[in-house]
């Protein structure tokens with residue numbers, strides 16, 4: 001029963017959303033409260049895991065059509081739509097309760113809004129237009145906002161807007177490269193491919209230049225202070241080298257690490 005649950009919850013993806021929320025928490029100058037940090041990481045990860053479960057209930061017809069997803073518990077019959085929905089709802093409830101216990105009303109409200117956006121906007125749009133990603137990346141940029149607000153910050157503070165904006169920009173190539181690798185799968189399922197016009201690879205590198213420039217804005221605006229040297233070493237430098245070398249082989253794994261590298265940098269000197 002463990003394997004189907006892991007495929008339903010997608011723990012690496014869920015955890016990385018929790019890690020992205022921790023980045024928002026650490027960006028805030030308030031003193032780090034380890035219990036709150038743990039509740040934030042667990043709460044957002046449970047929300048993302050619950051969202052993945054409910055997304056798989058909604059997309060069980062599509063998942064059956066793709067090699068990448070047809071081993072998931074619903075196409076395999078390991079779980080019924082009803083049991084997967086109950087399990088997903090339990091994870092979401094747990095996540096909301098954890099966020100409320102640690103941060104009051106705003107963090108769970110933001111989490112519920114992000115989850116609603118993912119399930120009610122991104123998931124239906126994905127079947128209709130490749131631009132679903134542009135909408136979906138909005139909810140994917142929510143975790144740092146949740147962490148920032150749980151630390152006591154305002155959701156409209158320019159500092160967290162910069163960090164959420166960076167995560168927004170990152171999701172585009174993160175998914176774009178992934179979809180290119182599984183293009184045949186997406187065609188088989190009839191899911192519109194993010195196929196920009198001629199010069200697709202040129203656009204990917206253009207986007208990487210934008211991501212590099214955006215990463216450089218955080219120290220440039222003083223949003224990141226003492227960690228600036230590490231920030232430049234982990235972001236603009238590798239991104240510039242990979243982009244100049246146009247090495248998709250290095251770009252893909254580097255991109256999957258990106259939110260973790262952001263959090264590692266922001267944790268410097270905070271504990």
Ligand code: HEM
Nearest residue numbers: 010012013016017020068133136137140141171175178259
């Ligand atoms: C709407 C925005 C996003 C889209 C469309 C997207 C799309 C995807 C897809 C299709 C996969 C492959 C999943 C699989 O094969 O099971 C994936 C993997 C992954 N995504 Fe994203 N993603 C988005 C946002 C995010 C965010 C916000 C994070 C974390 C901050 C994230 C982290 C990951 C990780 C860590 C994996 C690898 C999971 C694994 O290997 O088990 N993604 N993403």
Ligand SMILES: CC(C)=CCC/C(C)=C/CC/C(C)=C/COP(=O)(O)OP(=O)(O)O
Nearest residue numbers: 017044047048051111114115118139140142
């Ligand atoms: C706080 C909170 C809950 C924020 C929302 C974060 C979140 C769940 C972002 C979406 C990440 C994701 C798994 C997209 C892939 O969906 P997909 O349906 O394209 O993936 P698939 O094709 O592998 O099923």
